[in-house]
Amino acid sequence: MSIFKIKGGKKLKGEIIPQGAKNEALQILSATLLSAEPITIHNVPNIVDVNKLIELIGDLGSKVEKLGPESYRFTASNVDINFLETDTYRKKAAALRGSVMLLGPILARFGKATMPKPGGDKIGRRRLDTHFLGFQKLGAKFNFDSEEHLFHIDASELKGCYMLLDEASVTGTANIVMAAVLAKGTTTIYYAACEPYLQQLCLMLNRMGAKISGIGSNLLTIEGVAKLGGTDHTLLPDMIEIGSFIGLAAMTQSEITIKNCRIDMLGIIPEIFKRLGIKMEFRGDDIYIPSQERYELETFIDGSILTVSDAPWPGFTPDLISIVLVVATQAKGSVLIHQKMFESRLFFVDKLIDMGAQIILCDPHRANVIGLDRKQQLKGIKMSSPDIRAGVALLIAALSASGTSEISNIDQIDRGYQNIDQRLKALGADIERIA
Numbered sequence: 001m002s003i004f005k006i007k008g009g010k011k012l013k014g015e016i017i018p019q020g021a022k023n024e025a026l027q028i029l030s031a032t033l034l035s036a037e038p039i040t041i042h043n044v045p046n047i048v049d050v051n052k053l054i055e056l057i058g059d060l061g062s063k064v065e066k067l068g069p070e071s072y073r074f075t076a077s078n079v080d081i082n083f084l085e086t087d088t089y090r091k092k093a094a095a096l097r098g099s100v101m102l103l104g105p106i107l108a109r110f111g112k113a114t115m116p117k118p119g120g121d122k123i124g125r126r127r128l129d130t131h132f133l134g135f136q137k138l139g140a141k142f143n144f145d146s147e148e149h150l151f152h153i154d155a156s157e158l159k160g161c162y163m164l165l166d167e168a169s170v171t172g173t174a175n176i177v178m179a180a181v182l183a184k185g186t187t188t189i190y191y192a193a194c195e196p197y198l199q200q201l202c203l204m205l206n207r208m209g210a211k212i213s214g215i216g217s218n219l220l221t222i223e224g225v226a227k228l229g230g231t232d233h234t235l236l237p238d239m240i241e242i243g244s245f246i247g248l249a250a251m252t253q254s255e256i257t258i259k260n261c262r263i264d265m266l267g268i269i270p271e272i273f274k275r276l277g278i279k280m281e282f283r284g285d286d287i288y289i290p291s292q293e294r295y296e297l298e299t300f301i302d303g304s305i306l307t308v309s310d311a312p313w314p315g316f317t318p319d320l321i322s323i324v325l326v327v328a329t330q331a332k333g334s335v336l337i338h339q340k341m342f343e344s345r346l347f348f349v350d351k352l353i354d355m356g357a358q359i360i361l362c363d364p365h366r367a368n369v370i371g372l373d374r375k376q377q378l379k380g381i382k383m384s385s386p387d388i389r390a391g392v393a394l395l396i397a398a399l400s401a402s403g404t405s406e407i408s409n410i411d412q413i414d415r416g417y418q419n420i421d422q423r424l425k426a427l428g429a430d431i432e433r434i435a
């Protein structure tokens with residue numbers, strides 16, 4: 001397993017272009033199974049999870065053509081769902097979270113599906129109730145084979161209905177939308193997730209002939225259609241990468257310009273980093289972060305200690321909480337980090353504490369960070385990346401630290417960040433990948 005070896009303490013400088021969004025890619029790629037006509041996707045990131053899903057779609061019988069380094073054409077005119085009964089499918093689908101979103105399109109088009117428990121980060125319970133309760137409301141029957149860890153779903157006739165989701169699940173909403181676009185009649189989904197990637201999915205489906213309204217809100221109305229056509233779609237820049245680069249610039253006191261950010265789709269993300277005291281300028285669609293010696297955490301208006309917590313969109317995404325936490329370790333002031341949505345995402349603070357950060361882990365969901373205000377540099381250590389975002393948070397910590405750090409288990413990072421070592425090297429980072 002590969003390791004990153006990092007000599008920290010160097011200021012970085014330059015421009016960086018965010019990759020296409022991982023979590024949008026997983027929704028959009030799954031949606032290509034909804035039509036027999038060609039669908040071309042641009043700005044596809046070359047990362048492990050996305051490549052695994054493309055492979056699975058090809059295994060299912062879709063024609064996959066690579067048109068350029070970041071563009072693919074998919075034609076799902078010859079899908080063979082018998083592949084779902086194979087061990088190869090079970091093994092491959094269990095390796096990533098995004099594979100769960102193959103279900104909606106397969107049920108919509110072929111009426112039945114089988115699915116192993118999907119993979120993804122081990123960051124606490126990751127239930128799938130929203131997905132299955134939604135399919136059930138549309139008329140599907142499912143059972144979970146607890147011996148084989150397989151879900152079997154029969155959806156010979158999907159019928160539109162009103163449903164109130166039990167939570168605003170991102171992949172759950174995507175799955176139900178993809179099942180409902182080809183269902184008979186009208187589906188109304190209340191308490192739908194509405195983050196930009198879902199908006200992108202709905203816009204793409206409408207270009208294919210679907211009839212979805214309420215896009216961007218938590219109340220979606222979908223009039224079922226008999227079939228969908230082809231389209232072209234370009235993925236948004238990855239907002240989690242953008243947030244990670246803002247944090248990287250602040251921690252390493254670097255001057256960095258993040259290019260082509262689609263700032264209009266970033267929601268509250270820039271504002272949260274500004275509350276940490278990070279200066280940034282919007283230059284057209286680029287975000288410029290000047291080199292800053294120090295940054296000071298804001299307090300709330302009444303002077304009380306700042307809390308940064310996650311919430312379903314348009315709240316702050318849970319995928320950037322680990323980055324905010326690491327940035328706070330060198331700020332002036334204190335902040336309470338509250339990771340509400342996942343139970344096991346904050347345990348990586350042990351490693352930051354070993355590096356010299358001042359953090360009290362109050363419970364699995366809350367950590368109080370007392371910023372060092374640059375009075376003391378973090379020091380390099382050997383550590384392992386527990387999940388994708390903690391992995392990048394530790395990478396940022398290592399790049400700011402004195403001495404050398406080693407991060408193992410970097411497959412976790414590779415599953416979501418394209419060629420990250422080379423891109424950081426181009427900014428001047430001293431980072432080496434050791435196979």
Ligand SMILES: CC(=O)N[C@H]1[C@@H](OP(=O)(O)OP(=O)(O)OC[C@H]2O[C@@H](n3ccc(=O)[nH]c3=O)[C@H](O)[C@@H]2O)O[C@H](CO)[C@@H](O)[C@@H]1O
Pocket residue numbers: 023026097098125126127167168169170171172312317318319340341342
């Ligand atoms: C492949 C993919 O796209 N993964 C993303 C997707 O995962 P995923 O779709 O699996 O996450 P969900 O939105 O279903 O749920 C995330 C967590 O938040 C909890 N929850 C969710 C909604 C809600 O209203 N209340 C609540 O407490 C869930 O119980 C769960 O613990 O969305 C998550 C939440 O943005 C992100 O962290 C993941 O990176």
Ligand SMILES: C=C(OP(=O)(O)O)C(=O)O
Pocket residue numbers: 022023049096097098119120121319388389416
């Ligand atoms: C948790 C994440 O991914 P996944 O849902 O694929 O595990 C993430 O992207 O931060």
